[in-house]
Amino acid sequence: MLTAEARIRRLRWRLTALFALTSALALAGLAGFAIYSDSNARRDQLDDRLRLRGTATAKLIVYDDQDRLDIQSLLDIVGTECPQVTMVTVTSDTPAIAYAPPKPCMHAAEADVRRLATTAVAQHSAVSADGHTADGRPVRLFAAPFDGPSGESAAGAVVLAADASGSQAQHQLRLVLIIGSLVLVSVSGLAGHLLSGRAIRPALTSLRQQEEFLADAAHDLRTPAATLRALAATALHEQAGHPQPAARTSALQRTEHLAARMGDLIDGLLTRARLMAGVATPVREPLRLDQLVEAVVEDTDTQGHRVTVVTERAVVVGDVDLLHRAVANLLGNALAHGHAPGVPAEVRLAVTGDGTVTVDDSGPGVPPELAGSLFERHRSGSGSSGLGLSIASWVAHVHGGSLTVATSPTGGARFVLRLATS
Template sequence: MTAEARIRNLRWRLTALFTLTSLVGLVGLAVFALRSDTAAAHRQLEATMNLQADHAISLIDYDDNRRLDLQPLIDTMDSDCPPLTVLSGPADHLTVARTPPRPCVALAPDDVRAVASTALRHGSEAWADSRTPDGDPVRLLATLYPGPNDRSWGGALVTAVDTADSESEHRHLVTLLTVGCAVLVSLSAIAGHLLSGRAIRPALTALRQQEAFLADAAHDLRTPAASLRALAETARHDDTLRGEALDRTVRLATRMSDLIDGLLTRARLIAGVATVTREPLRLDQLVEAVVDDTATHGHQVTVVARPTVVEADPELLRRAVTNVLNNALAHGHAPGQGAEVELTVSPEGTVTIDDAGPGIPPSLAGSLFERFHSTSGSTGLGLSIASWVAHTHGGTLTVETSPRGGARFVLRLPGHTKHRL
């Protein structure tokens, strides 16, 4: 797996981790909310039923013969809703003293008797859950009332509440929370993917810059390295040329050192840790120096220059002019013939390079300055580097048809000054 693929895979892992964290957090909050809602509903229901039961028990009385008197209860409370069932006697022999004539909640007699027996056996109130004949959920409460001598329990009062509406509201809350969690998790996944993309973007940029640096280094150092090897072989096999070869080797090594410094400078500029060093320089002299340092090998190179001063980075500008000139020498001639190249330096801060070759097809003009674009066996980096240098200085590098019939490359630099150094 390539480094870029690993970085992109990391993005998906970060997205998954962000989504999983959001999912766990939202599910935990939803469960807590549902449990809190259930507990609050139960507390409210039980408090209401306790109040009703306590009020009803306060109305249960006995007559002079110590017989159960429920008339105050009947006269004061609507015992049909909530349904109030009064049972008397011990837990094992309970008898129904009164049932609501028209209860709003239908109760199974066995369930009523069971919860009342439980309360009497334990000597405290008892709760139970049941269902009506129609299947609706019901909450039952059995509360003890005192006997005629207040020394024992006379029986139990059973009340009930239909909880179907409450459970329906709870299910609706579950649905809302489920849908809400799903939407929020989806949004968090999208947000996590976008944020992770922004997080890995600097790493991808740094990786591409590193690859560009290595490619540029290989392009710029390949020719000097080959020349050094050729000079070393010449010095080894021909003693008469050894001194000249060593002198040229020293100059070429110095040039390679300058190239390496330029490459490092460009890498730092792209990374944003350095700025372009602008200083006044003679553009015409720089172009002449580039021509003098370039091996023509049978090609004819003419320089037409007027004294021109621009503000630019000397090393970067030298590399740009060198790359365009080398491109003209390599491609600006017919096979088997020498190239005829003319460089013109104008006071407007423009370097024009004309050749008499086959020219540039219009279909290739738009992509000529792209990285690794080449119509021959070269790496396709020379013109892209020159274009990058021009744009770094706020200028342009364009190509058009030359009056000589070949290609014309125009390097324009802004912010020039029209004075001599």
């Protein structure tokens, strides 16, 4: 069974083939129309040339004193050059060859020549038709009637025959059209492949994001789940065997802490999935950024750390829930990593009127080589999911803002969240 990515890539090749096939059919139609139009134009040109010469030749037909055909003047001019000239007399609807070149440049079928001459005499007008040589090559025939001795009716017709199998220019045109069509089909196929690749790129990106989300969930929930099971087993063992209230209480506290952390992980993963999949539509409404930051600090368990809040009135347009999570993630990151082991953290949050939230801590800071990749997943250091800062960065970009990191004046890290004000 093919994977989802393999099916998407197979769809890309099918789209490429469909694009190339459509282009090939269109080009074949255009090439056929061009060849047909060129053939008609060349045939019309050939007919004009035959008509001009045939009409002039028919006027050279004269009679002697005994009303017999005098074709000497015709012989002096026609000779054996092409187009081939044949004179046919028609008496009582019975055509007879009165003159045929002794060394013709082609051997047009006599049946075709006689038939066309009969038609021209019957209609008393010039006619054209397609014919064939003895070996099957196509020829173009033209018949111009000439009058009899009395001048009252047509006595016969001059029939001209010219090769209609196509000139070298026609063959070159067809070759150019075939080669050009192949090149254009190849180019259109390549263009279709590139365009279809760009079209399916969002689908592949969404698929990879889904796979990353599942990998994140498996990676981040496996360890807390195993630890929860071990702590629960320890608590049950202590309760069933030799009760030690202090150990049992510590195990249960750690269990509660890990359960809360798993809840935060799940919320973070769901938020990240919604943002990356584009299904989370931020609710744009005016809100007080300073009040939101104060509410985040009040809702956070600082666990003995010192948090200072300095705010100015700032009104921004954004999603309350997403901004609340972004600020909470920044504060949680400062409380977790912004201090030395065993020393309470000193975190300072400042909100300015231009929609900027600054979070300073007193930790070791961020090395310059990690500043560019700090907002990628799994970059927040040991003991955390690595999603907090990446989610905060995504929230900032969703709101048209930015999240940057620098060195704090206290020596720790400074995270600056900038949002657009109303």
